[in-house]
Amino acid sequence: MQITSNIFQVGGGDLTSREDAAVYLVCFGDGAALIDAGCGYRNDRLVQNVSQCLPASAKVEYLFLTHCHFDHVGGAEALRQQYGCKIVAHELDAVYLETGNSEITAALWYGEMMIPFTVDCKITTPEQTFQFGSGKVKALHCPGHSPGSLMYITESEGKTVLFGQDIHGPLNPSLLSDREDYIKSLERLMNLEADILCEGHFGIYHGMERVRKFINSFM
Ligand SMILES: [Zn+2]
Ligand SMILES: [Zn+2]
Numbered sequence: 427m428q429i430t431s432n433i434f435q436v437g438g439g440d441l442t443s444r445e446d447a448a449v450y451l452v453c454f455g456d457g458a459a460l461i462d463a464g465c466g467y468r469n470d471r472l473v474q475n476v477s478q479c480l481p482a483s484a485k486v487e488y489l490f491l492t493h494c495h496f497d498h499v500g501g502a503e504a505l506r507q508q509y510g511c512k513i514v515a516h517e518l519d520a521v522y523l524e525t526g527n528s529e530i531t532a533a534l535w536y537g538e539m540m541i542p543f544t545v546d547c548k549i550t551t552p553e554q555t556f557q558f559g560s561g562k563v564k565a566l567h568c569p570g571h572s573p574g575s576l577m578y579i580t581e582s583e584g585k586t587v588l589f590g591q592d593i594h595g596p597l598n599p600s601l602l603s604d605r606e607d608y609i610k611s612l613e614r615l616m617n618l619e620a621d622i623l624c625e626g627h628f629g630i631y632h633g634m635e636r637v638r639k640f641i642n643s644f645m
Pocket of ligand 1: 493495571592
């Protein structure tokens with residue numbers, strides 16, 4: 427599913443499997459990156475979708491994880507093996523991926539165990555920019571839903587595109603959610619004035635007003 431000339435949704439719902447959060451592909455010339463990985467149940471379909479969107483000369487260099495929950499990360503290791511890409515996550519969530527914590531990663535909600543995997547690049551700062559191909563993606567630490575939740579932003583066709591995968595929450599003590607951090611993070615996202623929001627479970631919002639309205643509805 428094409429969102430802009432170089433951004434696609436390649437996983438989630440009917441594209442892969444019902445349990446998956448959305449998976450997005452960002453292509454910049456000969457470099458590309460995936461945002462989140464889904465549960466990994468239908469990795470075959472995900473890889474097939476990527477190959478339909480990815481230019482032949484382009485290589486997937488990064489897998490940017492928004493946070494540690496199973497519906498976003500279950501397929502991460504398989505994608506690293508498929509593409510040889512680097513897995514990126516915030517250090518505060520990476521610890522639960524690397525130790526295979528099935529409760530805090532919500533794997534138990536899906537009747538699964540979290541199989542530990544290594545995070546290649548752990549973000550330790552409020553923001554960090556990654557360059558690949560002819561473009562870049564910026565990671566922003568937006569805690570609340572999980573301690574190490576990240577939102578990613580990029581520019582496409584002169585528009586600011588925000589990948590805000592679990593803006594809607596939920597907030598749950600077993601996920602180490604924090605309401606005060608969550609509200610602060612939503613305020614930060616509002617100030618970005620994004621033109622397009624790619625959410626993890628609630629679809630894609632076009633237009634600054636619609637994006638603002640969606641974020642605001644959770645404040
Ligand atoms: Zn989540
Ligand atoms: Zn989610």
